Amino acid sequence: MTVTKFMQKGFTLLELLVVIAIIGILSSIVLVSYNGYADKARLARTLQWASSVNHLIGSEAVGVWTLEDLTGGLAKDDSGFNSNCSVVGSGLSAVQGVVNNSVNFAGSGYLNCVNPSNLQIVGNMTLTFWAKPSNVASPSRQNPICKAYGGEFCLTMEPGGSLSYFHGSCGGNCSPYIGWGL
Known part of the structure; x- marks a missing residue:
């Protein structure tokens, strides 16, 4: 077997x-x-x-603020027009950004670029900036870029997370804005 x-x-x-x-x-x-x-x-x-x-813009740029250096209370303009912005208020600090440094706005501080002739809008314009908002508390809004609020232009981060832009004279009533969601 x-x-x-x-x-x-x-x-x-x-x-x-x-x-x-x-x-x-x-x-x-x-x-x-x-x-x-x-x-x-x-x-x-x-x-x-x-x-x-x-x-593309190259030599046509009238204001370039890389925010690399805030020494002397100034944000230096790298465009060659020397439209330096002064640091106003408190809470601004230089921090490591995605590319080089950036500015952390953690208080009441802002950058004031006054109104030099090279920054007065006389035609088309291109505006670029990087922002990483960490807190836009309701009901306030934050204006990362604003030239003569109620005047030439203002870019605003709204509390709900949208981005608004105003261009032109509003005569004290700056509504409606053009809005984009972020």
Whole structure:
């Protein structure tokens, strides 16, 4: 009498579950690192766009404030027109930004660029800026860029997270704004 041994072919349920668990762990690690790369790619595209705008405008720029240096209470204008802005109030500090330094507005401080002739709007204009709002508390609004409020133009971050822009004379009544959601 001979005993035939059958060879077992295939995997046990436990082995399959272990493989599935390992694949799940590896895919979660890849997914977490992918999200970081997606954010970096989005930021790189924005940096490239900002750089192309700066190169396109080139010598036509009438005001360029990189906010690299606030020494002497001034934000220096790099356009060559020397339209330096003075630091007014308190709560402004230089911090590490995405590209070089930036300014943290954490109090009542602001930058005052007065009204030099090269900043008076006489035609089309291009305006670029980077902002990372951490707190726009209701009911207040914040004006990251405003030239003679109620006058030439004002860019406003609203408490609800939208961005508004006003251009022209409003005669004391600055509504309605043109609004964009952020």
